[in-house]
Amino acid sequence: MSVIFSRAPLRISLGGGGTDLPSYYGEHGGYLISGAIDKYVYMLTHTVFQKRYRLKYSETEEVDIPGEIKHPIFRETIRRHWQGNPLEIAVVADVPAGTGMGSSGAFTVCLIKALSLANRQSITAGALAEAACEIELDILNEPVGKQDQYVSAHGGICAYTFHPDGSVDVESLQIEDATHRRLRNNLLLFYTGEARSASAILADQVSRTEGSDQEMVENLHRTKEMGVRSRSLLECGDLEAYAELMHEHWENKRKRSPGMTGEHIDRLYTLARRSGCLGGKLVGAGGGGFLLVYAQRPEDTRQAMAAAGASELPFDFEFQGAMGNEST
CATH class of the missing domain: 3.30.230.10 (Ribosomal Protein S5; domain 2)
Known part of the structure; x- marks a missing residue:
């Protein structure tokens, strides 16, 4: 090898x-x-x-x-x-x-x-x-x-x-296959133009959770419950309700820690909503990175975000996980 x-x-x-x-x-x-x-x-x-x-x-x-x-x-x-x-x-x-x-x-x-x-x-x-x-x-x-x-x-x-x-x-x-196709077509990823380390945001969450900060713990309880609801909506194919839950999820998440969002990210998210997105959220701990949205009119959202300078990252789901091979 x-x-x-x-x-x-x-x-x-x-x-x-x-x-x-x-x-x-x-x-x-x-x-x-x-x-x-x-x-x-x-x-x-x-x-x-x-x-x-x-x-x-x-x-x-x-x-x-x-x-x-x-x-x-x-x-x-x-x-x-x-x-x-x-x-x-x-x-x-x-x-x-x-x-x-x-x-x-x-x-x-x-x-x-x-x-x-x-x-x-x-x-x-x-x-x-x-x-x-x-x-x-x-x-x-x-x-x-x-x-x-x-x-x-x-x-x-x-x-x-x-x-x-x-x-x-x-x-x-x-x-179901039809639900997967709709997810693939309507979930869009846009780069906010801001990369960041998640460490500070996550460290704040850890310290407050370990300190039994009631506000943080209750926020995470609601987040977990939204995860359970997300599964139910995805499996039954109710993607409009799932997209609305994404918005609820983001509103809950942005209250979690300082630095979770900022003016630029909020402006992009508002723009996406005005273009027909039912919901969305930052992917990851927050503070920057990629904005994930569920668009009812994907082309309208693409045009609006492109005009704002937010580049799209086209993607599909993958089902293999980590893999490797050798060459001798």
Whole structure:
């Protein structure tokens, strides 16, 4: 084996996002709906004739041992999942980091998938997701949840139940073909032009939840309930009611933490609503990234958002999850 190709999908949260953080589900249990999309993190991993570790992402590193790697996910994942000779790994992605689609979780999943292939070991989607969660949540102590890793590992449109003991149930939604086609045609993604780190927003949520801040806990209770309602509406095909619930979800979410939204994002969302969108929300923790809307008149919304300088990211749902292959 010499070269391994791996890829892991990004995601859009469809209801209940934010209840996948241990600070909440550890006491109350979490529940959300999320869909993997056909936008990916990609890696090429070269395993032979390498004298030093050479890592190429937004920066380039070349070191002698894993402990010298600056990139925290690369460093801790290689230390725990690789015992062979030095590697060369190159990373590219379909969207920039910090845009709310779970790129950090997909990055970790993609890397562990590549190292499993390099080790000639099979790994289930559940084990892959948990291994990625261990790196980000337990080793690096990032204020993130389990959604991104699980969606990237499994693919599809699924309901995720996060139990207080840390276990996760994954259930594929039973969505009819006609409903899937309408979702694909009417859900639109637009880039707000603002990338951001989710850490500050999520850290605020974690600290307030751990401190039993009643306002935050009640907000997350409502968010979880919306996740349950989202599943019901998607499975019965009532997409107009689902879109209206998206709007309710966004109004609830924007109250959660400082920095969740801003004048530019609010202006884009108002513009989308005036063009015929029944509902929408920022994908991810908030503060920037991509705006997801359900458009009754997609072409009208596209024209309005293009005039405002918001670029569309066409997408479809994907159902394979993380995958990889090797070339000798």
